[in-house]
Amino acid sequence: MSETIKCGSCGMLLYFGEEIKRRLYMRAIPDESAVLADYGNKCPRCGAALSTDSVKIEIKRRATHES
């Protein structure tokens, strides 16, 4: 499974990668809010405040190829 996080206002891609719940297991990323904190909880493109409620989080099956 892969996970995508986009700004709820402008659609800017904020995170794409392994599902964060699984990364949690790998201790790579604590959770979605940590990803948003990396951006200062603010969209770098439109300046909208980012929260786990305002962003679009999509979890998808793994694509057929990686990279």
Ligand SMILES: [Zn+2]
């Ligand atoms: Zn934005």
